[in-house]
Amino acid sequence: MQSKYPAGRLPEPPNPIADDGDETRFCGTCAFSSACIAAGYDKPELAELQCLVEHVGPFRAGEHIFRTGDPFRAIYAVRGGTVKTRMVDKEGREQVLGFYLPGEVIGLNAIYPEHFPCDAVALDTAFFCRFSFPAMSALASRVPAVQKHLFRMLSKELGTASLLAGDHSADERVAAFLMDLAGRYAARGFSPTRFHLSMSRGDIANYLRLAAETVSRVLSRFRAQKLIGIEGRELELLDPVRLRAIGQALLPD
Amino acid sequence: MQSKYPAGRLPEPPNPIADDGDETRFCGTCAFSSACIAAGYDKPELAELQCLVEHVGPFRAGEHIFRTGDPFRAIYAVRGGTVKTRMVDKEGREQVLGFYLPGEVIGLNAIYPEHFPCDAVALDTAFFCRFSFPAMSALASRVPAVQKHLFRMLSKELGTASLLAGDHSADERVAAFLMDLAGRYAARGFSPTRFHLSMSRGDIANYLRLAAETVSRVLSRFRAQKLIGIEGRELELLDPVRLRAIGQALLPD
DNA sequence: CGCGGGGCTTGATCGGGATCAAGGCGGCGC
Protein backbone atom coordinates (compact mmCIF):
# COMPACT_ATOMS: atom_id res chain seq x y z
CA MET A 1 0.00 0.00 0.00
CA GLN A 2 2.02 2.97 -1.11
CA SER A 3 0.62 6.31 -0.15
CA LYS A 4 1.01 9.77 -1.54
CA TYR A 5 0.76 11.10 2.00
CA PRO A 6 3.52 11.48 4.58
CA ALA A 7 3.57 8.43 6.78
CA GLY A 8 1.32 8.73 9.78
CA ARG A 9 -0.75 11.60 8.44
CA LEU A 10 -4.23 10.32 7.80
CA PRO A 11 -6.04 11.95 4.91
CA GLU A 12 -9.39 13.56 5.51
CA PRO A 13 -12.47 11.34 5.49
CA PRO A 14 -14.22 11.18 2.11
CA ASN A 15 -16.26 14.27 1.35
CA PRO A 16 -16.89 16.59 -1.54
CA ILE A 17 -14.15 19.02 -2.34
CA ALA A 18 -15.83 22.03 -3.82
CA ASP A 19 -12.76 23.29 -5.57
CA ASP A 20 -9.24 21.99 -5.47
CA GLY A 21 -8.01 24.78 -7.71
CA ASP A 22 -6.52 22.37 -10.19
CA GLU A 23 -9.26 21.34 -12.62
CA THR A 24 -7.35 21.79 -15.81
CA ARG A 25 -4.40 19.69 -14.79
CA PHE A 26 -6.14 16.53 -13.62
CA CYS A 27 -8.82 16.84 -16.27
CA GLY A 28 -6.16 16.20 -18.86
CA THR A 29 -6.10 12.52 -17.93
CA CYS A 30 -9.82 12.17 -17.28
CA ALA A 31 -12.20 10.01 -19.31
CA PHE A 32 -14.55 12.93 -19.48
CA SER A 33 -12.01 15.43 -20.65
CA SER A 34 -13.16 15.44 -24.24
CA ALA A 35 -16.75 15.83 -23.12
CA CYS A 36 -15.76 18.59 -20.75
CA ILE A 37 -13.77 20.36 -23.40
CA ALA A 38 -16.63 19.92 -25.84
CA ALA A 39 -18.92 21.49 -23.28
CA GLY A 40 -16.36 24.23 -23.30
CA TYR A 41 -14.47 25.81 -20.47
CA ASP A 42 -15.17 29.16 -22.02
CA LYS A 43 -18.83 28.59 -22.71
CA PRO A 44 -22.01 28.72 -20.67
CA GLU A 45 -22.11 24.89 -20.50
CA LEU A 46 -19.13 24.98 -18.20
CA ALA A 47 -21.29 26.33 -15.45
CA GLU A 48 -23.64 23.39 -15.83
CA LEU A 49 -20.82 20.89 -15.81
CA GLN A 50 -19.48 22.49 -12.66
CA CYS A 51 -22.90 22.05 -11.08
CA LEU A 52 -23.12 18.36 -11.78
CA VAL A 53 -19.58 17.36 -10.81
CA GLU A 54 -18.30 16.97 -7.28
CA HIS A 55 -14.78 16.11 -6.28
CA VAL A 56 -14.82 13.33 -3.69
CA GLY A 57 -12.08 11.66 -1.74
CA PRO A 58 -9.62 10.73 -0.60
CA PHE A 59 -10.65 7.14 0.01
CA ARG A 60 -7.98 4.98 1.59
CA ALA A 61 -7.13 1.41 0.61
CA GLY A 62 -10.02 -0.89 1.46
CA GLU A 63 -12.66 1.82 1.68
CA HIS A 64 -15.82 1.54 -0.42
CA ILE A 65 -16.75 4.14 -3.01
CA PHE A 66 -20.13 2.45 -3.35
CA ARG A 67 -21.63 -0.85 -2.28
CA THR A 68 -23.86 -3.45 -3.90
CA GLY A 69 -27.46 -2.33 -3.62
CA ASP A 70 -26.78 1.37 -3.12
CA PRO A 71 -29.22 3.42 -5.18
CA PHE A 72 -27.65 4.62 -8.39
CA ARG A 73 -27.30 8.38 -8.52
CA ALA A 74 -23.92 9.08 -10.03
CA ILE A 75 -20.99 7.72 -11.96
CA TYR A 76 -17.42 8.23 -10.79
CA ALA A 77 -14.33 9.11 -12.81
CA VAL A 78 -11.10 8.08 -11.11
CA ARG A 79 -8.88 11.15 -10.67
CA GLY A 80 -6.12 9.37 -8.79
CA GLY A 81 -5.46 5.96 -7.31
CA THR A 82 -6.86 2.58 -8.30
CA VAL A 83 -10.19 0.84 -7.74
CA LYS A 84 -11.46 -2.68 -8.05
CA THR A 85 -15.10 -3.57 -8.63
CA ARG A 86 -16.36 -6.87 -7.32
CA MET A 87 -19.43 -8.92 -6.64
CA VAL A 88 -19.78 -11.05 -3.53
CA ASP A 89 -22.14 -14.01 -3.84
CA LYS A 90 -24.29 -15.27 -1.00
CA GLU A 91 -21.66 -17.81 0.01
CA GLY A 92 -19.29 -14.88 0.50
CA ARG A 93 -17.09 -15.68 -2.48
CA GLU A 94 -15.60 -12.61 -4.09
CA GLN A 95 -15.60 -12.06 -7.83
CA VAL A 96 -13.38 -9.24 -9.14
CA LEU A 97 -14.97 -7.60 -12.17
CA GLY A 98 -12.34 -5.05 -13.06
CA PHE A 99 -9.60 -2.63 -12.09
CA TYR A 100 -9.91 1.08 -12.83
CA LEU A 101 -7.04 3.52 -13.29
CA PRO A 102 -6.97 7.32 -13.27
CA GLY A 103 -9.15 8.66 -16.07
CA GLU A 104 -11.46 5.64 -16.12
CA VAL A 105 -15.09 5.55 -15.07
CA ILE A 106 -16.98 3.27 -12.70
CA GLY A 107 -20.68 2.83 -12.14
CA LEU A 108 -21.94 2.52 -15.71
CA ASN A 109 -23.29 -0.97 -15.08
CA ALA A 110 -25.69 0.50 -12.49
CA ILE A 111 -27.76 2.52 -14.98
CA TYR A 112 -30.05 -0.32 -15.93
CA PRO A 113 -30.69 -1.92 -12.56
CA GLU A 114 -30.80 1.57 -10.93
CA HIS A 115 -28.84 0.11 -8.02
CA PHE A 116 -25.14 -0.66 -7.98
CA PRO A 117 -24.73 -4.34 -8.87
CA CYS A 118 -21.24 -4.49 -7.38
CA ASP A 119 -18.92 -2.96 -4.79
CA ALA A 120 -16.19 -0.49 -5.68
CA VAL A 121 -13.20 -0.67 -3.34
CA ALA A 122 -10.15 1.59 -3.33
CA LEU A 123 -6.87 -0.33 -3.70
CA ASP A 124 -4.79 2.65 -2.67
CA THR A 125 -5.55 6.26 -1.83
CA ALA A 126 -8.04 7.35 -4.45
CA PHE A 127 -9.91 10.47 -5.58
CA PHE A 128 -12.88 10.87 -7.86
CA CYS A 129 -15.04 13.19 -9.87
CA ARG A 130 -18.62 12.33 -9.06
CA PHE A 131 -21.11 13.08 -11.85
CA SER A 132 -24.79 13.19 -10.96
CA PHE A 133 -26.34 10.90 -13.53
CA PRO A 134 -29.73 12.63 -13.85
CA ALA A 135 -27.93 15.93 -14.40
CA MET A 136 -25.54 14.25 -16.81
CA SER A 137 -28.43 12.78 -18.82
CA ALA A 138 -30.11 16.16 -19.02
CA LEU A 139 -26.88 17.75 -20.18
CA ALA A 140 -26.41 14.95 -22.71
CA SER A 141 -29.77 15.83 -24.26
CA ARG A 142 -28.60 19.35 -24.90
CA VAL A 143 -24.96 18.71 -25.77
CA PRO A 144 -24.56 15.96 -28.38
CA ALA A 145 -20.86 15.57 -27.59
CA VAL A 146 -21.70 14.58 -24.02
CA GLN A 147 -24.30 12.09 -25.19
CA LYS A 148 -21.89 10.61 -27.68
CA HIS A 149 -19.24 10.34 -25.03
CA LEU A 150 -21.55 8.41 -22.72
CA PHE A 151 -22.56 6.03 -25.50
CA ARG A 152 -18.94 5.46 -26.37
CA MET A 153 -17.87 4.79 -22.80
CA LEU A 154 -20.66 2.27 -22.33
CA SER A 155 -19.89 0.56 -25.61
CA LYS A 156 -16.17 0.50 -24.85
CA GLU A 157 -16.76 -1.28 -21.58
CA LEU A 158 -18.87 -3.87 -23.42
CA GLY A 159 -15.81 -4.66 -25.49
CA THR A 160 -13.48 -5.14 -22.54
CA ALA A 161 -15.99 -7.35 -20.75
CA SER A 162 -15.86 -9.88 -23.54
CA LEU A 163 -12.07 -10.08 -23.39
CA LEU A 164 -12.06 -12.25 -20.30
CA ALA A 165 -14.59 -14.62 -21.77
CA GLY A 166 -12.40 -17.04 -23.69
CA ASP A 167 -10.87 -20.19 -22.29
CA HIS A 168 -7.20 -19.44 -22.33
CA SER A 169 -4.13 -20.69 -20.54
CA ALA A 170 -2.77 -19.06 -17.43
CA ASP A 171 0.20 -17.73 -19.41
CA GLU A 172 -2.03 -16.09 -21.99
CA ARG A 173 -4.21 -14.50 -19.35
CA VAL A 174 -1.38 -13.08 -17.28
CA ALA A 175 0.51 -11.76 -20.32
CA ALA A 176 -2.64 -10.14 -21.68
CA PHE A 177 -3.41 -8.65 -18.28
CA LEU A 178 0.01 -7.02 -18.04
CA MET A 179 -0.11 -5.68 -21.59
CA ASP A 180 -3.63 -4.37 -21.06
CA LEU A 181 -2.52 -2.47 -17.97
CA ALA A 182 0.50 -1.15 -19.85
CA GLY A 183 -1.69 0.13 -22.66
CA ARG A 184 -4.07 1.83 -20.28
CA TYR A 185 -1.24 3.50 -18.39
CA ALA A 186 0.26 4.61 -21.69
CA ALA A 187 -3.08 6.08 -22.78
CA ARG A 188 -3.05 8.27 -19.68
CA GLY A 189 0.53 9.40 -20.13
CA PHE A 190 2.21 7.11 -17.59
CA SER A 191 5.15 4.86 -18.37
CA PRO A 192 3.94 1.75 -20.18
CA THR A 193 6.98 -0.30 -19.20
CA ARG A 194 7.38 0.41 -15.50
CA PHE A 195 4.48 0.61 -13.13
CA HIS A 196 3.18 -0.39 -9.75
CA LEU A 197 0.58 -3.14 -9.36
CA SER A 198 -1.88 -1.70 -6.87
CA MET A 199 -3.71 -4.98 -6.54
CA SER A 200 -2.64 -8.14 -4.71
CA ARG A 201 -1.77 -11.40 -6.45
CA GLY A 202 -5.04 -12.70 -5.07
CA ASP A 203 -7.02 -9.93 -6.76
CA ILE A 204 -5.25 -10.50 -10.07
CA ALA A 205 -5.91 -14.22 -9.80
CA ASN A 206 -9.55 -13.73 -8.96
CA TYR A 207 -9.99 -11.32 -11.87
CA LEU A 208 -8.30 -13.73 -14.29
CA ARG A 209 -10.16 -16.77 -12.88
CA LEU A 210 -6.96 -18.42 -11.68
CA ALA A 211 -5.62 -19.39 -8.28
CA ALA A 212 -3.26 -16.96 -6.57
CA GLU A 213 -0.57 -19.65 -6.62
CA THR A 214 -0.88 -19.94 -10.38
CA VAL A 215 -0.43 -16.20 -10.89
CA SER A 216 2.60 -16.27 -8.65
CA ARG A 217 4.11 -19.17 -10.59
CA VAL A 218 3.48 -17.57 -13.97
CA LEU A 219 5.05 -14.28 -12.87
CA SER A 220 8.07 -16.17 -11.54
CA ARG A 221 8.41 -18.02 -14.81
CA PHE A 222 8.06 -14.82 -16.86
CA ARG A 223 10.85 -13.34 -14.74
CA ALA A 224 13.04 -16.40 -15.28
CA GLN A 225 12.41 -16.01 -19.03
CA LYS A 226 13.44 -12.33 -18.84
CA LEU A 227 10.02 -11.24 -20.05
CA ILE A 228 9.49 -9.05 -17.01
CA GLY A 229 11.26 -7.76 -13.97
CA ILE A 230 9.14 -7.93 -10.87
CA GLU A 231 9.84 -7.33 -7.22
CA GLY A 232 6.86 -7.33 -4.99
CA ARG A 233 4.41 -5.10 -6.80
CA GLU A 234 6.95 -3.15 -8.82
CA LEU A 235 6.83 -4.29 -12.40
CA GLU A 236 8.98 -3.72 -15.44
CA LEU A 237 8.12 -5.07 -18.87
CA LEU A 238 11.40 -6.24 -20.39
CA ASP A 239 10.05 -7.81 -23.57
CA PRO A 240 6.67 -6.29 -24.46
CA VAL A 241 6.80 -7.76 -27.96
CA ARG A 242 7.01 -11.32 -26.72
CA LEU A 243 4.46 -10.67 -23.99
CA ARG A 244 2.04 -9.32 -26.53
CA ALA A 245 2.59 -12.40 -28.67
CA ILE A 246 1.81 -14.66 -25.72
CA GLY A 247 -1.36 -12.79 -24.87
CA GLN A 248 -2.46 -11.97 -28.38
CA ALA A 249 -5.54 -14.17 -28.37
CA LEU A 250 -6.96 -11.96 -25.60
CA LEU A 251 -5.75 -8.59 -26.84
CA PRO A 252 -7.31 -6.24 -29.40
CA ASP A 253 -5.74 -6.44 -32.91
CA MET B 1 -31.64 -26.46 -39.17
CA GLN B 2 -35.42 -26.38 -39.00
CA SER B 3 -37.09 -23.85 -41.23
CA LYS B 4 -40.36 -22.04 -41.03
CA TYR B 5 -40.61 -22.25 -44.78
CA PRO B 6 -41.99 -25.09 -46.89
CA ALA B 7 -39.14 -27.37 -47.87
CA GLY B 8 -37.49 -26.33 -51.05
CA ARG B 9 -38.92 -22.82 -51.16
CA LEU B 10 -36.13 -20.37 -50.62
CA PRO B 11 -37.06 -17.12 -48.89
CA GLU B 12 -36.17 -13.85 -50.58
CA PRO B 13 -32.64 -12.56 -50.15
CA PRO B 14 -32.26 -10.07 -47.29
CA ASN B 15 -33.49 -6.62 -48.13
CA PRO B 16 -35.47 -3.86 -46.48
CA ILE B 17 -39.15 -4.41 -46.15
CA ALA B 18 -40.73 -1.00 -46.29
CA ASP B 19 -43.89 -1.99 -44.53
CA ASP B 20 -45.02 -5.41 -43.45
CA GLY B 21 -48.33 -4.03 -42.26
CA ASP B 22 -47.86 -5.50 -38.80
CA GLU B 23 -45.84 -3.02 -36.75
CA THR B 24 -47.96 -3.04 -33.66
CA ARG B 25 -47.97 -6.78 -33.23
CA PHE B 26 -44.29 -7.57 -33.47
CA CYS B 27 -43.36 -4.34 -31.68
CA GLY B 28 -45.00 -5.73 -28.58
CA THR B 29 -42.06 -8.07 -28.05
CA CYS B 30 -39.38 -5.65 -29.21
CA ALA B 31 -36.65 -4.19 -27.00
CA PHE B 32 -37.48 -0.80 -28.39
CA SER B 33 -41.18 -1.02 -27.76
CA SER B 34 -41.13 1.21 -24.72
CA ALA B 35 -39.01 3.75 -26.55
CA CYS B 36 -41.28 3.56 -29.56
CA ILE B 37 -44.35 3.96 -27.43
CA ALA B 38 -42.73 6.79 -25.53
CA ALA B 39 -42.03 8.46 -28.84
CA GLY B 40 -45.69 7.97 -29.39
CA TYR B 41 -47.50 6.28 -32.19
CA ASP B 42 -49.92 9.16 -32.19
CA LYS B 43 -47.35 11.93 -32.07
CA PRO B 44 -45.12 13.64 -34.61
CA GLU B 45 -42.12 11.66 -33.35
CA LEU B 46 -43.59 8.54 -34.89
CA ALA B 47 -42.81 9.83 -38.32
CA GLU B 48 -39.17 10.25 -37.32
CA LEU B 49 -38.98 6.77 -35.87
CA GLN B 50 -40.44 5.39 -39.08
CA CYS B 51 -37.72 7.18 -41.00
CA LEU B 52 -34.88 5.67 -39.04
CA VAL B 53 -36.11 2.08 -38.86
CA GLU B 54 -35.92 -0.42 -41.68
CA HIS B 55 -37.25 -3.95 -41.61
CA VAL B 56 -34.63 -6.35 -42.92
CA GLY B 57 -34.67 -10.05 -43.53
CA PRO B 58 -35.24 -12.86 -43.77
CA PHE B 59 -31.76 -14.18 -43.17
CA ARG B 60 -31.42 -17.95 -43.29
CA ALA B 61 -29.43 -20.09 -40.89
CA GLY B 62 -25.74 -19.41 -41.33
CA GLU B 63 -26.12 -16.04 -43.05
CA HIS B 64 -24.37 -12.98 -41.63
CA ILE B 65 -26.28 -9.94 -40.43
CA PHE B 66 -22.97 -8.10 -40.12
CA ARG B 67 -19.31 -9.09 -40.13
CA THR B 68 -16.27 -8.13 -38.10
CA GLY B 69 -14.85 -4.90 -39.46
CA ASP B 70 -18.01 -3.67 -41.17
CA PRO B 71 -18.46 0.05 -40.54
CA PHE B 72 -20.96 0.69 -37.78
CA ARG B 73 -24.06 2.45 -39.01
CA ALA B 74 -26.97 0.79 -37.28
CA ILE B 75 -28.10 -1.45 -34.45
CA TYR B 76 -30.48 -4.35 -35.04
CA ALA B 77 -33.43 -5.50 -32.97
CA VAL B 78 -34.32 -9.14 -33.51
CA ARG B 79 -37.94 -9.41 -34.67
CA GLY B 80 -37.92 -13.13 -35.18
CA GLY B 81 -35.45 -15.99 -35.12
CA THR B 82 -32.20 -16.32 -33.19
CA VAL B 83 -28.71 -14.90 -33.67
CA LYS B 84 -25.29 -15.64 -32.29
CA THR B 85 -22.49 -13.11 -32.11
CA ARG B 86 -18.94 -14.37 -32.30
CA MET B 87 -15.35 -13.35 -32.71
CA VAL B 88 -12.92 -15.37 -34.81
CA ASP B 89 -9.26 -14.99 -33.86
CA LYS B 90 -6.45 -15.08 -36.35
CA GLU B 91 -5.92 -18.80 -35.84
CA GLY B 92 -9.52 -19.25 -36.95
CA ARG B 93 -10.84 -20.24 -33.53
CA GLU B 94 -14.41 -19.16 -32.94
CA GLN B 95 -15.55 -17.46 -29.75
CA VAL B 96 -19.30 -17.20 -29.21
CA LEU B 97 -20.16 -13.98 -27.36
CA GLY B 98 -23.90 -14.33 -27.01
CA PHE B 99 -27.24 -15.52 -28.29
CA TYR B 100 -30.03 -13.07 -29.10
CA LEU B 101 -33.74 -13.82 -29.05
CA PRO B 102 -36.70 -11.88 -30.50
CA GLY B 103 -36.90 -8.48 -28.86
CA GLU B 104 -33.18 -8.26 -28.10
CA VAL B 105 -30.68 -5.92 -29.71
CA ILE B 106 -27.32 -6.56 -31.36
CA GLY B 107 -24.60 -4.16 -32.39
CA LEU B 108 -24.27 -2.00 -29.27
CA ASN B 109 -20.65 -3.04 -28.79
CA ALA B 110 -19.80 -1.42 -32.14
CA ILE B 111 -20.54 2.15 -31.05
CA TYR B 112 -17.15 2.79 -29.54
CA PRO B 113 -14.89 1.16 -32.12
CA GLU B 114 -17.17 2.46 -34.91
CA HIS B 115 -16.72 -0.91 -36.65
CA PHE B 116 -18.39 -4.15 -35.69
CA PRO B 117 -16.00 -6.07 -33.42
CA CYS B 118 -17.74 -9.37 -34.07
CA ASP B 119 -19.86 -11.31 -36.55
CA ALA B 120 -23.61 -11.77 -36.16
CA VAL B 121 -24.86 -15.04 -37.65
CA ALA B 122 -28.45 -16.20 -37.93
CA LEU B 123 -29.09 -19.57 -36.27
CA ASP B 124 -32.45 -19.99 -37.94
CA THR B 125 -34.56 -17.85 -40.20
CA ALA B 126 -34.37 -14.37 -38.69
CA PHE B 127 -35.82 -10.88 -39.21
CA PHE B 128 -34.73 -7.54 -37.84
CA CYS B 129 -35.55 -3.93 -37.29
CA ARG B 130 -32.54 -1.94 -38.39
CA PHE B 131 -32.10 1.40 -36.61
CA SER B 132 -29.75 3.93 -38.15
CA PHE B 133 -27.53 4.90 -35.26
CA PRO B 134 -26.82 8.51 -36.26
CA ALA B 135 -30.54 9.08 -36.64
CA MET B 136 -31.21 7.28 -33.39
CA SER B 137 -28.69 9.49 -31.57
CA ALA B 138 -30.26 12.60 -32.97
CA LEU B 139 -33.69 11.42 -31.92
CA ALA B 140 -32.33 10.56 -28.47
CA SER B 141 -31.23 14.16 -28.04
CA ARG B 142 -34.77 15.37 -28.56
CA VAL B 143 -36.68 12.57 -26.84
CA PRO B 144 -35.32 11.81 -23.37
CA ALA B 145 -37.15 8.48 -23.24
CA VAL B 146 -35.19 7.26 -26.25
CA GLN B 147 -31.90 8.38 -24.74
CA LYS B 148 -32.74 6.70 -21.46
CA HIS B 149 -33.66 3.52 -23.27
CA LEU B 150 -30.33 3.41 -25.07
CA PHE B 151 -28.43 4.00 -21.85
CA ARG B 152 -30.39 1.25 -20.15
CA MET B 153 -29.87 -1.26 -22.93
CA LEU B 154 -26.13 -0.62 -22.94
CA SER B 155 -25.92 -0.87 -19.18
CA LYS B 156 -28.02 -4.02 -19.13
CA GLU B 157 -25.69 -5.74 -21.54
CA LEU B 158 -22.76 -4.79 -19.30
CA GLY B 159 -24.42 -6.76 -16.53
CA THR B 160 -24.93 -9.90 -18.58
CA ALA B 161 -21.37 -9.82 -19.88
CA SER B 162 -20.03 -10.20 -16.35
CA LEU B 163 -22.19 -13.27 -15.74
CA LEU B 164 -19.93 -15.57 -17.69
CA ALA B 165 -16.84 -14.30 -15.96
CA GLY B 166 -16.69 -16.51 -12.88
CA ASP B 167 -14.95 -19.85 -12.68
CA HIS B 168 -17.80 -22.25 -12.22
CA SER B 169 -18.37 -25.92 -12.78
CA ALA B 170 -19.87 -27.30 -15.96
CA ASP B 171 -23.10 -28.13 -14.09
CA GLU B 172 -23.46 -24.59 -12.81
CA ARG B 173 -22.83 -23.10 -16.23
CA VAL B 174 -25.29 -25.30 -18.08
CA ALA B 175 -28.03 -24.92 -15.47
CA ALA B 176 -27.59 -21.15 -15.45
CA PHE B 177 -27.61 -21.06 -19.24
CA LEU B 178 -30.92 -22.92 -19.41
CA MET B 179 -32.54 -20.79 -16.72
CA ASP B 180 -31.28 -17.60 -18.37
CA LEU B 181 -32.83 -18.62 -21.67
CA ALA B 182 -36.05 -19.53 -19.90
CA GLY B 183 -36.21 -16.14 -18.25
CA ARG B 184 -35.62 -14.32 -21.50
CA TYR B 185 -38.27 -16.33 -23.30
CA ALA B 186 -40.67 -15.66 -20.45
CA ALA B 187 -39.96 -11.92 -20.64
CA ARG B 188 -41.06 -11.97 -24.27
CA GLY B 189 -44.20 -13.95 -23.63
CA PHE B 190 -43.00 -17.38 -24.73
CA SER B 191 -43.25 -20.51 -22.61
CA PRO B 192 -40.45 -20.53 -20.03
CA THR B 193 -40.57 -24.31 -19.55
CA ARG B 194 -40.66 -25.64 -23.09
CA PHE B 195 -38.60 -24.21 -25.90
CA HIS B 196 -36.39 -25.01 -28.83
CA LEU B 197 -32.62 -24.62 -28.65
CA SER B 198 -31.72 -22.92 -31.90
CA MET B 199 -28.01 -23.36 -31.32
CA SER B 200 -25.93 -26.53 -31.59
CA ARG B 201 -24.28 -28.21 -28.62
CA GLY B 202 -21.03 -26.93 -30.01
CA ASP B 203 -22.24 -23.33 -29.89
CA ILE B 204 -23.53 -23.73 -26.35
CA ALA B 205 -20.23 -25.27 -25.31
CA ASN B 206 -18.20 -22.53 -26.96
CA TYR B 207 -20.33 -19.86 -25.30
CA LEU B 208 -19.97 -21.50 -21.87
CA ARG B 209 -16.23 -22.19 -22.39
CA LEU B 210 -16.70 -25.94 -22.24
CA ALA B 211 -16.17 -28.77 -24.69
CA ALA B 212 -19.16 -29.96 -26.69
CA GLU B 213 -18.76 -33.40 -25.13
CA THR B 214 -19.04 -31.89 -21.66
CA VAL B 215 -22.28 -30.08 -22.52
CA SER B 216 -23.69 -33.28 -23.94
CA ARG B 217 -22.74 -35.21 -20.79
CA VAL B 218 -24.22 -32.61 -18.45
CA LEU B 219 -27.49 -32.52 -20.39
CA SER B 220 -27.67 -36.32 -20.31
CA ARG B 221 -27.07 -36.32 -16.59
CA PHE B 222 -29.68 -33.59 -16.01
CA ARG B 223 -32.13 -35.75 -17.94
CA ALA B 224 -31.25 -38.83 -15.88
CA GLN B 225 -31.86 -36.71 -12.76
CA LYS B 226 -35.27 -35.66 -14.10
CA LEU B 227 -34.24 -32.00 -14.09
CA ILE B 228 -35.00 -31.62 -17.78
CA GLY B 229 -36.52 -33.44 -20.68
CA ILE B 230 -34.49 -33.09 -23.82
CA GLU B 231 -34.70 -34.70 -27.22
CA GLY B 232 -32.45 -33.25 -29.85
CA ARG B 233 -32.98 -29.53 -29.50
CA GLU B 234 -36.42 -29.68 -27.93
CA LEU B 235 -36.14 -28.83 -24.25
CA GLU B 236 -38.48 -29.03 -21.29
CA LEU B 237 -37.56 -27.78 -17.85
CA LEU B 238 -38.97 -30.33 -15.40
CA ASP B 239 -37.55 -28.91 -12.18
CA PRO B 240 -36.79 -25.20 -12.60
CA VAL B 241 -36.41 -24.75 -8.85
CA ARG B 242 -33.58 -27.22 -8.59
CA LEU B 243 -31.99 -25.98 -11.80
CA ARG B 244 -32.01 -22.45 -10.47
CA ALA B 245 -30.40 -23.67 -7.26
CA ILE B 246 -27.63 -25.37 -9.22
CA GLY B 247 -26.95 -22.29 -11.31
CA GLN B 248 -27.57 -19.69 -8.64
CA ALA B 249 -23.97 -18.49 -8.41
CA LEU B 250 -24.27 -17.30 -12.02
CA LEU B 251 -27.81 -15.99 -11.93
CA PRO B 252 -29.14 -12.61 -10.80
CA ASP B 253 -30.63 -12.64 -7.26
C1' DC C 1 -30.33 -47.55 -52.52
C1' DG C 2 -25.77 -46.74 -50.57
C1' DC C 3 -22.87 -43.17 -49.34
C1' DG C 4 -21.11 -39.30 -46.82
C1' DG C 5 -21.11 -35.71 -43.50
C1' DG C 6 -22.55 -33.18 -39.56
C1' DG C 7 -24.37 -33.23 -35.09
C1' DC C 8 -24.82 -35.82 -30.94
C1' DT C 9 -23.67 -39.25 -27.41
C1' DT C 10 -20.72 -42.12 -24.66
C1' DG C 11 -16.31 -44.22 -23.12
C1' DA C 12 -11.13 -43.92 -22.02
C1' DT C 13 -7.19 -41.32 -21.13
C1' DC C 14 -4.54 -37.15 -20.22
C1' DG C 15 -3.07 -32.73 -18.44
C1' DG C 16 -3.35 -27.85 -16.68
C1' DG C 17 -4.44 -25.63 -12.98
C1' DA C 18 -6.75 -26.06 -8.27
C1' DT C 19 -5.90 -27.42 -3.85
C1' DC C 20 -3.23 -28.68 0.11
C1' DA C 21 0.84 -27.74 2.58
C1' DA C 22 4.95 -25.46 4.26
C1' DG C 23 7.97 -21.78 4.68
C1' DG C 24 9.78 -16.89 3.82
C1' DC C 25 9.28 -12.03 4.05
C1' DG C 26 7.82 -7.55 5.69
C1' DG C 27 4.97 -4.34 8.27
C1' DC C 28 2.70 -3.15 12.42
C1' DG C 29 1.21 -3.13 17.22
C1' DC C 30 2.41 -4.05 21.70
Added chain:
DNA sequence: GCGCCGCCTTGATCCCGATCAAGCCCCGCG
Protein backbone atom coordinates in the same frame (compact mmCIF):
# COMPACT_ATOMS: atom_id res chain seq x y z
C1' DG D 1 12.52 -6.34 20.65
C1' DC D 2 9.02 -9.92 19.72
C1' DG D 3 5.04 -12.00 17.79
C1' DC D 4 1.35 -11.85 14.72
C1' DC D 5 -0.79 -11.54 10.39
C1' DG D 6 -1.29 -10.94 5.54
C1' DC D 7 0.88 -11.59 1.31
C1' DC D 8 3.79 -14.10 -1.52
C1' DT D 9 6.41 -18.12 -3.19
C1' DT D 10 7.37 -22.90 -4.05
C1' DG D 11 6.56 -27.94 -3.86
C1' DA D 12 3.36 -32.17 -4.02
C1' DT D 13 -0.84 -34.16 -5.15
C1' DC D 14 -5.44 -34.42 -7.06
C1' DC D 15 -9.44 -33.73 -10.02
C1' DC D 16 -12.47 -31.73 -13.50
C1' DG D 17 -13.01 -31.11 -17.93
C1' DA D 18 -10.31 -31.39 -22.47
C1' DT D 19 -9.00 -34.45 -25.78
C1' DC D 20 -8.96 -38.67 -28.35
C1' DA D 21 -11.76 -42.24 -30.10
C1' DA D 22 -15.71 -44.84 -31.64
C1' DG D 23 -20.29 -45.36 -32.95
C1' DC D 24 -25.18 -43.65 -33.65
C1' DC D 25 -28.79 -41.07 -35.92
C1' DC D 26 -30.63 -38.22 -39.30
C1' DC D 27 -30.86 -36.28 -43.67
C1' DG D 28 -29.60 -34.87 -48.24
C1' DC D 29 -27.78 -36.47 -52.41
C1' DG D 30 -25.79 -39.05 -56.23
